Amino acid sequence: MNFPSPNPESHSPQFHYALPDSGVARLSHWGVIEATGEDSIKFLNSQLSNDLSQLSATQARLAAFCSAKGRMQASFVAVQHGNGAVLLLCSQDLLAATLKRLSMFVMRAKTKLRDATQDYAVYGLLGDSTLPTGDPAQVPWGAHAEAGAAMVQLYPAQGLPRQLWVVDANASAPAGPALALSDWQSAEVLSGVATVSAAVVEAFVPQMLNYESVGGVSFKKGCYPGQEVVARSQFRGTLKRRAYVVSLSVAVGMAEPVAGQELFSSQDPSQPCGMVVQAAKTSQGDSFAIVSMQTSAAESGTLHLGGPDGSTLRLMPLPYALLEDI
Numbered sequence: 001m002n003f004p005s006p007n008p009e010s011h012s013p014q015f016h017y018a019l020p021d022s023g024v025a026r027l028s029h030w031g032v033i034e035a036t037g038e039d040s041i042k043f044l045n046s047q048l049s050n051d052l053s054q055l056s057a058t059q060a061r062l063a064a065f066c067s068a069k070g071r072m073q074a075s076f077v078a079v080q081h082g083n084g085a086v087l088l089l090c091s092q093d094l095l096a097a098t099l100k101r102l103s104m105f106v107m108r109a110k111t112k113l114r115d116a117t118q119d120y121a122v123y124g125l126l127g128d129s130t131l132p133t134g135d136p137a138q139v140p141w142g143a144h145a146e147a148g149a150a151m152v153q154l155y156p157a158q159g160l161p162r163q164l165w166v167v168d169a170n171a172s173a174p175a176g177p178a179l180a181l182s183d184w185q186s187a188e189v190l191s192g193v194a195t196v197s198a199a200v201v202e203a204f205v206p207q208m209l210n211y212e213s214v215g216g217v218s219f220k221k222g223c224y225p226g227q228e229v230v231a232r233s234q235f236r237g238t239l240k241r242r243a244y245v246v247s248l249s250v251a252v253g254m255a256e257p258v259a260g261q262e263l264f265s266s267q268d269p270s271q272p273c274g275m276v277v278q279a280a281k282t283s284q285g286d287s288f289a290i291v292s293m294q295t296s297a298a299e300s301g302t303l304h305l306g307g308p309d310g311s312t313l314r315l316m317p318l319p320y321a322l323l324e325d326i
Contacts, residue, residue: 018282018284018286019126019127019157019158019160019183019186019187019190019282020126020127020177020179020180020183021126021127021128021160022126022127022128022129022176022177022179023125023126023127023129023176023177023178023179023180023183023184024123024124024125024126024129024173024174024175024176024177024178024179025123025124025126025178025179025180025181025183025184026121026122026123026173026181027122027123027124027164027181027184028092028181029091029092029093029181029185030089030090030091030092030122031089031090031091031092031095031115031117032087032088032089032115032116032117032119032120032122032166033076033087033088033090033095033098033099033102033113033114033115033116034081034085034086034087034088034113034114034115034116034119034120035085035086035087035088035111035112035113036084036085036086036111036112037109037110037111037112038110038111039109039110039111040085040086040111041053041055041086042109043105043106043109043111044078044086044088044111045221045222045224046105046222046223046224047065047102047105047224047225048061048063048064048065048076048078048224049063049064049065049066049206049211049216049217049218049224049226049227049230050062050063050064050078050215050216050217050218050221051218051220051221052078052086053221055078055079055080055086056080056143057080057143057144057145058142058143058144058145059141059142059143060077060078060079060080060141060142060143060152060153061076061077061078061079061141061215062075062076062077062078062141062193062211062214062215062216063075063076063078063216064076064196064206064211064216064217065098065101065102065225066205066206066224066225066226066227066229066230067202067225067226068225068226069202069226069229070205070206070226070227070228070229070230070233071202071203071204071205071226072196072201072202072203072204072205072206072209073094073098073101073196073201073202074090074091074094074098074196074201075090075091075194075195075196075209075211075216076088076089076090077089077090077152077164079143079145079150079152079164079166080143080145080150081145081149081150081166082145082146082147082148082149082150083147083148085116087116087120087150087166089122089164089166090195090196091195091196091197091198092117093197093198094196094197094198094201095115095117096115097198097201099113099114099115118169119168119169120166120167120168120169121166121167121168121169121171121173122164122165122166123164123165123166123167123173123174124162124163124164124165124179124184124187125162125163125164125165125174125176126157126160126161126162126179126183126184126187127160127161128176129174129175129176129177129179130161130162130163131151131163131165131174133151133153138153138156138161139153140153140154140155140214140215141153141154141215148167148168148171149165149166149167149168149171150165150166150167151163151164151165151166152164152166154191154193155191155192155193155214155319155320156191156319157186157187157188157189157190157191157319158187158190160187162187162191180283182280182281182282182283183282183283185280186280186281186282186286186288188278188280189245189278189279189280189288189289189290190245190288190316190319191319192210192214192243192245192290192318192319192320193210193214194209194210194243194277194278194290194292195278196209196277197259197278199258199259199260200259200260200275200277203260203275203292204241204277204292205226205229205230205233205239206230207230207233207234207239207242208239208241208242208243208292209243209277209290209292210242210243210318210320210322212234212323213320213321213322213323214320217230217234219231219234240294240295240296241274241292241293241294241295242292242293242295242298242322243277243290243291243292244290244291244292244293244298244315244316244318245288245289245290245315245316245317245318245319246288246289246290246291246303246313246314246315246316247286247287247288247313247314247316248287248288248289248305248311248312248313248314249287249311249312250287250311254305254310254311255305255306256279256281256287257276257279257287257289257305257311258276258279259276259277259278259279260275260276261275261276261279261305261306262274262275262276262306262307263275263276263291263293263297263303263304263305263313264303264304264306264307264308264310265293265294265297265301265302265303265304266301266302266303266304266308267296267297267300267301269304269308273293273294273296273297273303274291274292274293274294274297274303275291275292275293276289276290276291276305277289277290277291277292278290288316289313291303291313298315303315
């Protein structure tokens with residue numbers, strides 16, 4: 001599967017924000033669902049938006065877990081661990097509810113799902129702290145698995161490479177300077193690849209988060225919950241919302257952006273035009289967010305957080321090409 005390359009325009013000086021050029025962070029906001037058993041990949045392939053039959057020691061997958069209406073209940077980075085298990089990395093705050101929903105569909109499949117967050121440590125590696133993989137192109141969702149560890153190559157942030165590194169909970173952390181969790185979370189936002197959290201469950205179909213453009217949806221695999229809605233959104237041209245990366249300056253006394261917060265456009269301030277999907281603030285005080293909103297709102301007018309008089313959002317160039325542009 002081919003993935004879009006990062007957009008070089010997004011790294012031009014006028015849009016560059018300072019992130020540390022290296023560092024390692026323990027990612028406490030990520031949880032781990034472990035799937036074991038001979039039917040694990042087959043079962044997960046029947047439930048998620050991407051083709052997990054292609055999951056391997058060298059290929060991870062981004063995927064959505066949708067409702068029957070095509071709305072995202074969770075998002076996963078799926079990777080094979082060196083011990084043979086399939087690990088689903090997701091937002092910690094919705095893991096329990098998601099595990100319960102997924103388990104309802106196991107039935108006779110020979111697979112066992114469990115919350116394995118306490119058994120694994122998830123690290124984020126940024127910039128010069130990323131590890132060599134044998135792939136000089138650093139293709140997103142490339143993977144490397146060995147006994148006790150699994151690595152996933154992510155989309156870059158501001159030109160800096162990023163990796164997830166999953167190891168046994170008692171293993172040593174990867175080498176590198178400590179990275180503030182807020183800086184890693186800002187890098188997540190600046191990559192433009194959103195993670196669904198509890199605040200936005202069932203708010204979006206995958207294309208509203210650009211998942212078809214960042215390797216999160218397969219239109220060639222078999223059925224999964226919500227597939228018809230997802231396919232219809234893609235091929236009938238009905239999608240009018242997209243994900244965007246924004247920066248903002250929050251005035252004294254104004255609230256910082258949080259997932260689930262509504263957005264308003266000066267073109268029609270009487271009703272919200274979108275929603276914050278994911279937000280972060282760097283250790284230097286810069287605030288960023290991934291927002292999903294009407295494409296018309298991105299074309300003209302000004303955007304405001306929480307209300308027509310809220311903090312002004314500034315659109316940043318999307319760091320990858322959309323599928324329709326490839």
